Amino acid sequence: MTQVVSARRNDIDWLRIFATYLLFVFSTAKVFDSMPFYHIKNSELSSSLSYVTFFLYQWHLPLFFLLAGWSRKTSLQARPGMESLKERMLRLVIPFITGCILICPLIKYVELLGGQSMGFYGYERTGGPVGKSFAAFLPDFFTRLDMFSWAHLWFLVYLFLFTLLSWPFFTWLLKRKVMPLKTDGTLVYLPLVPLSLIQFTMSERWPDSKALFNDWTNVLYFFLYFVLGFVISRYSAYERAIHNEYRRAGMLGAGLFILLALFASELSMPSIRMVAAAGGWCIVVWLLGFARAHLEQVTQGISYLRESSLPVYLLHPIPVVLLGFFLIGPARAGITAKFFSLLVLSVVATMAVYHVLIRRIPALRWFFGIKPEQKPGESWKNQATNRG
Numbered sequence: 001m002t003q004v005v006s007a008r009r010n011d012i013d014w015l016r017i018f019a020t021y022l023l024f025v026f027s028t029a030k031v032f033d034s035m036p037f038y039h040i041k042n043s044e045l046s047s048s049l050s051y052v053t054f055f056l057y058q059w060h061l062p063l064f065f066l067l068a069g070w071s072r073k074t075s076l077q078a079r080p081g082m083e084s085l086k087e088r089m090l091r092l093v094i095p096f097i098t099g100c101i102l103i104c105p106l107i108k109y110v111e112l113l114g115g116q117s118m119g120f121y122g123y124e125r126t127g128g129p130v131g132k133s134f135a136a137f138l139p140d141f142f143t144r145l146d147m148f149s150w151a152h153l154w155f156l157v158y159l160f161l162f163t164l165l166s167w168p169f170f171t172w173l174l175k176r177k178v179m180p181l182k183t184d185g186t187l188v189y190l191p192l193v194p195l196s197l198i199q200f201t202m203s204e205r206w207p208d209s210k211a212l213f214n215d216w217t218n219v220l221y222f223f224l225y226f227v228l229g230f231v232i233s234r235y236s237a238y239e240r241a242i243h244n245e246y247r248r249a250g251m252l253g254a255g256l257f258i259l260l261a262l263f264a265s266e267l268s269m270p271s272i273r274m275v276a277a278a279g280g281w282c283i284v285v286w287l288l289g290f291a292r293a294h295l296e297q298v299t300q301g302i303s304y305l306r307e308s309s310l311p312v313y314l315l316h317p318i319p320v321v322l323l324g325f326f327l328i329g330p331a332r333a334g335i336t337a338k339f340f341s342l343l344v345l346s347v348v349a350t351m352a353v354y355h356v357l358i359r360r361i362p363a364l365r366w367f368f369g370i371k372p373e374q375k376p377g378e379s380w381k382n383q384a385t386n387r388g
Contacts, residue, residue, distance in 0.1 A: 010299070011291035013306050016067050020309040022060060024350075027320045028343045029053050031328065032335050037118055039111045039151070039321045042328040046335050055257055058280035059287070061155075062225045066284060068159055069166075069229025076170055088163050091310070095369035096156040099314050105141045108149045109134050110321050114328075118149060152317055154210040158219070161212075162226045170230055183237050185245040188285060191228055192278045195221065199273035221277075225284075232288070239288075246289020253282030311358050311368040312350060319349035 030038040033049040079087055111117055112130035130137060140147045150157065202217040209215045232239050242249075256279035264272055323345050327338050358364045 010302060011295045012067060012070060013302060014295040015287060015291045016309055017305045019060060019063050020312050023316050024343060024347050026053060026056050026060060027317055028339060028346060031324045032339055039107055040114050040324050040328055044335060051261060058276045059283040062280055063284050063287060065222045065225040066229035069226040070233040072170060073230050073233040076174055088160060091369045092156045092160045094367060095310060095314055096153050098367040099153045100150060103314060103318055104149055104151045105138055107151045107317055107321050108141055109137050110325050157212060158222060162223050166227060173234060183241040185241060188241050188245045191281055194224060195277045195281055196274045199277040200270045203273045204270055242285050243289045243292050246286045249282040250286030253279045253286060307370055308354055311354050311370065314368060315350045315353060319346040
């Protein structure tokens, strides 16, 4: 069997890099927003940052899943059978195990020091410090379900599950000949219907937990984004429709979020989530079109940043939580000063660990799922013609 040589899409790579590094802003803002839970919380909270984190959440995580679905098409074409599964194991399962051993215990311990806990049984206030040293806490973390937490690594678990569930369907689609199609802007907005309905009808019964079980709203919602990413990657006509429509979609998305900010107090929570889901899809469409229009060319530094994406995803909460723990108490500095201090320190600390240790030590590269370096990609126009 002849394998397809993977052609990189630089605009898609830049979107993935953007989404990864935006995690620093999102995670740092979660320390100070007034939403009910993050691993640590500042003594003073900001309702303005709650608007920021709410807005980012509606399209940031969906974008991650859509880009993962996009990449799945190329992976299946380039790696037959078990080779594709092996690649997913190296890129998802090994980094997940690494994170559960090296990263999640630290996050959980700091959570408990702050008198709170988020795990498979939901969020709860614990009433005080953990009362144990970190060394004494470790056995509890790995042997008690109420102590264990996969924190942000839930994304890798969901993505691996989606990979397995979608494999027969994606393989079947790849075997079918792509017929020439003409699409208009109307089809670009078709995903608004199922995405909005999922949030409107399911989110109250199965609220956001990231625990996989009883998290059916997120499972179905993010799985739909994963499938949409594959479909867009497979069918160039649909992608062209998105590129032609992205400006209008961006304006519609911005308008929906502005309306939410103005009238959220008059809407029920299911209605808020429904409108937010529609706005989130419009912003994702805008990002896809904007990247194609402005980020298609090979740019200096893209290889370094692309390679760093998965390690940065794994590492980024550690400095936010550990450094933030010493900043969240009462202090003369206001929220703005604390926010930017924590943001800068977290970026510097994460990139220092990545550049000095993970990137240069072969064993750590493997544990953190770093792929071998690949050549720069061809343009989106050339790859689109290869899909027919």
